[in-house]
Structures are given as C-alpha cells and as structure tokens.
Amino acid sequence: AKNQGKNRYCFFDATIKMLVTQRMKMERDLRDAVDNHQLYLVYQPLVNLDSRKIEGFEALVRWHHPVNGLVSPVEFIPVAEETGLIVEIGEAVVEMACQMLSRFKQAPLLADLYINVNVSSVQVLARTLDSVIRKNLQRYLVDPEKLNIEITESILIEDYKAALNFVRELKAMNIKVYLDDFGTGYSSLSYLHKFPFDAIKLDRSFIQVINDSRQNEAIVESIGLLASNLNIHIVAEGIETREQLIKVQHMHYHVAQGFYFAKPLAEHKVEVFVKSFDYDAGE
Numbered sequence: 001a002k003n004q005g006k007n008r009y010c011f012f013d014a015t016i017k018m019l020v021t022q023r024m025k026m027e028r029d030l031r032d033a034v035d036n037h038q039l040y041l042v043y044q045p046l047v048n049l050d051s052r053k054i055e056g057f058e059a060l061v062r063w064h065h066p067v068n069g070l071v072s073p074v075e076f077i078p079v080a081e082e083t084g085l086i087v088e089i090g091e092a093v094v095e096m097a098c099q100m101l102s103r104f105k106q107a108p109l110l111a112d113l114y115i116n117v118n119v120s121s122v123q124v125l126a127r128t129l130d131s132v133i134r135k136n137l138q139r140y141l142v143d144p145e146k147l148n149i150e151i152t153e154s155i156l157i158e159d160y161k162a163a164l165n166f167v168r169e170l171k172a173m174n175i176k177v178y179l180d181d182f183g184t185g186y187s188s189l190s191y192l193h194k195f196p197f198d199a200i201k202l203d204r205s206f207i208q209v210i211n212d213s214r215q216n217e218a219i220v221e222s223i224g225l226l227a228s229n230l231n232i233h234i235v236a237e238g239i240e241t242r243e244q245l246i247k248v249q250h251m252h253y254h255v256a257q258g259f260y261f262a263k264p265l266a267e268h269k270v271e272v273f274v275k276s277f278d279y280d281a282g283e
C-alpha cells in the first residue's frame, strides 16, 4: 500500500511537470505567434431580424500554430490573459479589424457594415487600449461608428471605475459598447442602467435551452422585454436552429448570430457571403 501511494505521488508529480512544461511551451509559442503574425481574424455575421440582412460581423481571433495547426481562442486567450500577452494580441486584433473596415469602405456591399471586437478585462486594466483604438481609427481612416467593442461583466466586477472610464472614453469617440455573454455573471441587471451600454448579447447558453421548457422561453422573452424597455439593443447569440430563430424573432430581439446563419468566415469569404445571403424565417 505504501508503495502504491508513492507511485501515485510520482504519477501526479509527472503529470504536473508535463502540464507545466506544456504551459510554458504555449507561452513561448504564443509570444512567437504575436511576433510572426500567426494570429488572424475570422468574421461571424450579425443578422438584423427586421431587414433580414447582415448588418455587421463579430471578429474572432484564430491562431495558426506552425506545428499544431489551428488553436482555439478558448485555449490560448486564458494563457494570453495570465501572461499579459493579451495586451499585444488585443492591439493586433484592433489593427486587423481596422484594416478590414478600411477594405469594407472599398466594397459597396460592405461599406455600411460594422465590426465588433472582443476585449477582455486584462486589456481594459492595462489602460492603453483607448489610445490604440484612436490611433488605428486615424491610421486606417475608419469611421468610429463602424467599430464596436464587446466587454463582459467580469471587468465591471474586477475594477468598476476602470471599466466606467474605459466605456466613457469609447463613447466619447463615438464607439458603441456591447455587454457580451449577458446573464452568465453576477447581478447583471444592476449594471444595465449604470453603464451606458448600446447593446447586450444574451449568452448562447440561454438560447441552447430555449426549447426545453416554457420557463426557459420566458427568461429569454423577459430579457428581451427588459432591453426593449431600457432602449438597449439586444442580440441573441448562438442561434443554431430555425426554431430558436423564430422564437427570438417574436421576442423583441433585434439581431441574431449563430451557426444557423454562418460559422465565422475567413476574410476572403466575407464579401461573397454577404452578396448571396438570404434566409427564410418562414414563421
């Protein structure tokens, strides 16, 4: 029994060592990724439920690792946040999004569309992002109305003052601010009237279960009503089926996003996609 215990200890020890090594390797690789332009953006359409047209895109970062291939942001964003590398990654993301918006201006079909960029709390706390945004808007001659920023509730909890300052800076630049993953954090409702959000995105976990019960449906509907009464735009994330789409269409949701319409698209597919986009809501 004693021996077994020792073996088990060795086993865990080895596992931890392996994890630590993997983790250090990811940090080094991520550093290279930033320096060697292995990061790029893909774009998922946001569909207006009244006009039934694409009104903008959410930019989502991707990492093409030279050996491992595609790495999900779910894996590398947390590492980037812990190491602070997210600050540089975030700057690259803002620049790529502004470059894309300047391309949009050249294409009549895309000229009115916006791009949403995700920002994590570590980026807000670094306090440099507003000037990075300002610089890139100027450099690429982008209309600030076309760049939206998505933040999550976690920053409001971590550093309320920093968050409020950041949001005010953005608003002063005419940039719209979206509250992302709405409903997944704490006391969400109390922030809605304190922060000048232009839109909220209901987290896709609510949409996922909307057909499971009348209660689940009532929650999605009530949040839609709440947003509508507060005069805040509301986006339904993670629409995967026609049933889900039809439900949110009847519940005051302005915009929808999800695999039902499209997975995130490579940059060169964006224009063709917008050109041929058509959906049958068929209620």
Ligand code: C2E
Binding pocket: 044, 059, 060, 061, 072, 073, 074, 077, 090, 093, 117, 118, 119, 120, 180, 181, 204, 237, 238, 239, 240, 257, 258, 259, 260, 264
């Ligand atoms: P998020 O901001 O909530 O982004 C939406 C995620 O849901 C994306 O995953 C998207 O591909 C996925 N999604 C969209 N529609 C559907 C659907 O119908 N069904 C399902 N199952 N999933 C759907 P992705 O691209 O893997 O990004 C994951 C997260 O990584 C993002 O969640 C965001 O928190 C973070 N992230 C991505 N890009 C950036 C970035 O440029 N900066 C920062 N700070 N975070 C980013």
Ligand code: CA
Binding pocket: 058, 118, 150, 180
């Ligand atoms: Ca987002």
Ligand code: CA
Binding pocket: 180, 181, 201, 203, 204, 237
């Ligand atoms: Ca989200």
Ligand code: CA
Binding pocket: 152, 180, 181
């Ligand atoms: Ca998120």
